Each structure stands twice: as structure tokens, then as C-alpha cells.
Amino acid sequence: VHHNGMKIALEVAQHVDKVRINPGLYVFDKPDPSRTGFAEEEIAAIVARITETLEPLVSLLKAQDKALRIGVNHGSLAERMLFTYGDTPLGMVQSAMEFIQICDRLDFHNIVVSMKASRAPVMLAAYRLMADRLDAEGFPYPLHLGVTEAGDGDYGRIKSTAGIATLLAEGLGDTIRVSLTEAPEREIPVCYSILQALGLRKTMVEYVACPSCGRTLFNLEEVLHKVRAATAHLTGLDIAVMGCIVNGPGEMADADYGYVGKIPGTISLYRGREEIRRVPEQEGVEALIALIKEDGRWLDP
Numbered sequence: 506v507h508h509n510g511m512k513i514a515l516e517v518a519q520h521v522d523k524v525r526i527n528p529g530l531y532v533f534d535k536p537d538p539s540r541t542g543f544a545e546e547e548i549a550a551i552v553a554r555i556t557e558t559l560e561p562l563v564s565l566l567k568a569q570d571k572a573l574r575i576g577v578n579h580g581s582l583a584e585r586m587l588f589t590y591g592d593t594p595l596g597m598v599q600s601a602m603e604f605i606q607i608c609d610r611l612d613f614h615n616i617v618v619s620m621k622a623s624r625a626p627v628m629l630a631a632y633r634l635m636a637d638r639l640d641a642e643g644f645p646y647p648l649h650l651g652v653t654e655a656g657d658g659d660y661g662r663i664k665s666t667a668g669i670a671t672l673l674a675e676g677l678g679d680t681i682r683v684s685l686t687e688a689p690e691r692e693i694p695v696c697y698s699i700l701q702a703l704g705l706r707k708t709m710v711e712y713v714a715c716p717s718c719g720r721t722l723f724n725l726e727e728v729l730h731k732v733r734a735a736t737a738h739l740t741g742l743d744i745a746v747m748g749c750i751v752n753g754p755g756e757m758a759d760a761d762y763g764y765v766g767k768i769p770g771t772i773s774l775y776r777g778r779e780e781i782r783r784v785p786e787q788e789g790v791e792a793l794i795a796l797i798k799e800d801g802r803w804l805d806p
């Protein structure tokens with residue numbers, strides 16, 4: 506919910522479990538180019554107006570046991586925040602705190618906080634500062650993480666991951682959203698991949714594969730594609746595809762199964778760190794499937 510959004514918020518609150526408001530826009534006054542500052546009374550009057558506008562929404566959410574996301578966006582801080590704290594992570598934190606404190610006075614605590622920015626370093630600083638402030642003020646509210654307007658393609662995914670994964674690895678964050686300029690459903694696999702890469706969720710097969718080098722004994726890229734095509738549905742397994750016997754077995758990172766180049770034309774199949782059998786290269790993928798079946802870990806796709 507954006508500009509002067511009370512009416513919209515009250516309506517959508519009837520239909521969803523959580524409403525997001527942007528503190529910079531929820532009660533919106535057009536910026537005044539001739540302004541040189543904000544007097545304390547002016548700020549107090551704005552806070553009173555926000556309280557009045559939030560109260561009906563908060564009452565409705567409370568009555569329906571629904572949540573409010575206080576979703577700060579770096580690009581749309583209120584003018585009074587820009588004057589007082591600048592266009593900074595601290596300004597973002599203050600913006601959220603203003604609303605959190607109003608909700609606290611209204612005895613509403615079903616709150617999620619986000620601090621999105623389109624630049625990963627800005628959002629990282631804002632979330633860290635916010636987490637410290639929430640701790641210091643005794644508000645144990647969850648954080649929703651995201652790099653907003655991340656763009657598309659590889660870079661959009663990398664940028665989102667740089668921001669979201671860094672915070673998750675520090676133990677910050679409770680929900681995530683990857684915002685891509687692509688069909689919304691394409692955001693979901695990226696979220697799953699971030700969580701799996703950090704070991705926070707396991708929703709797909711984990712493939713361990715070497716980058717190939719002068720020792721590689723088969724076409725790694727092609728074999729990895731084949732192995733993935735055959736096994737991608739076996740959620741929970743770790744499967745390694747390694748180009749040679751020299752470093753392969755040691756670097757399989759405790760995979761459940763390994764497909765390793767033994768000598769030219771021959772593949773070794775491993776269960777854990779144990780070599781189970783050797784097969785001609787052309788039978789490698791089929792033999793891997795057979796081994797997984799023998800172990801009772803195969804499911805038909």
C-alpha cells in the first residue's frame with residue numbers, strides 16, 4: 506500500500522494475511538522545495554496524523570489476527586526523514602521506528618519489518634542497523650529481506666543473493682523475496698536456491714561437480730546435464746560428478762553418490778566415500794540410476 510493508503514489498506518486487510526505499508530508514503534505530503542527544515546511541532550503534528558490514520562488499520566488487523574509489514578524503501582523516505590537523517594540507512598531505520606513506536610502505543614505487535622534498497626550495500630547497512638535497534642528497544646520483530654528493483658537475468662539474481670544471503674549467513678532475516686524484472690514465478694526458484702546454498706532448506710538435489718581441468722576424463726558439462734536430467738526429482742540426495750580419480754573422491758564433500766572419471770573410458774561409481782563399481786563410460790548414467798535403485802532411494806519421476 507503506497508500513497509495515502511489507508512482506504513486501500515483497510516480494504517485489502519479483509520482479503521490477505523499481511524498488509525505492507527510504506528512509511529514514507531502512507532501519509533504523504535508533497536515535498537515542499539522551499540522548505541529548509543522541520544520544527545518539532547510540525548513533526549509531532551505529522552506523527553499525530555499518522556497515528557490517526559494507522560489506528561483503524563491496526564484495529565482491523567488486531568481483530569482479524571493479521572500482520573502488518575512496515576516496509577521501508579530507501580527510494581521513498583518521507584521528507585522529514587530526509588531533512589533530519591539524510592538519504593541514509595539511519596534514515597530508513599528511523600522511518601521504521603516511527604511507525605513501530607506508534608504501533609506500540611496502539612498496543613499492536615504483529616509486525617514484520619523490511620528495509621529494502623536497490624543497492625545491496627545500502628540494504629545490508631540498513632538491515633544490520635535495524636536489527637541492532639530492534640534488539641536494543643526490545644521489539645523482537647521478524648525481518649523480511651530483499652534487494653528491491655534488482656533487475657533481471659544473472660545480475661539481478663547475483664545482486665539479490667549478495668544482499669539476502671549475506672544477511673541470512675549472519676543469522677538475520679526470517680522471510681525473503683527476490684525481486685526480478687521477470688515473471689513473478691521466476692523469483693521462487695532463486696529463493697529456494699539461496700536457502701539451499703546456505704544449508705537452510707533442502708528442496709532439491711544438491712549437485713557437487715568439479716570445474717574440470719587438464720585431468721578431466723569425460724565431458725563434464727554434458728555428463729552433469731545428463732545426471733541432472735535423470736535425478737533432479739530425487740529431492741534430498743547429494744550427487745557428485747567429478748572429472749578424475751586424483752582429486753574427485755576427496756572433494757565430493759560427502760555426497761551420497763559419486764560419478765567419477767577413473768581411467769579414460771571408465772567411470773567409478775561411489776556410495777559415499779566407497780567405490781562400488783566401475784562401468785564403461787557410455788553406461789555411466791544408467792549404472793548410477795541402477796545403484797540408487799538398489800539402495801531403495803530411487804523414486805519414479
Ligand code: SF4
Pocket residue numbers: 715716717718719720721722747748749750751752753756
Ligand atoms: S576433480 Fe580432477 S578433473 Fe575435476 S577439477 Fe579436480 S583435478 Fe580436475
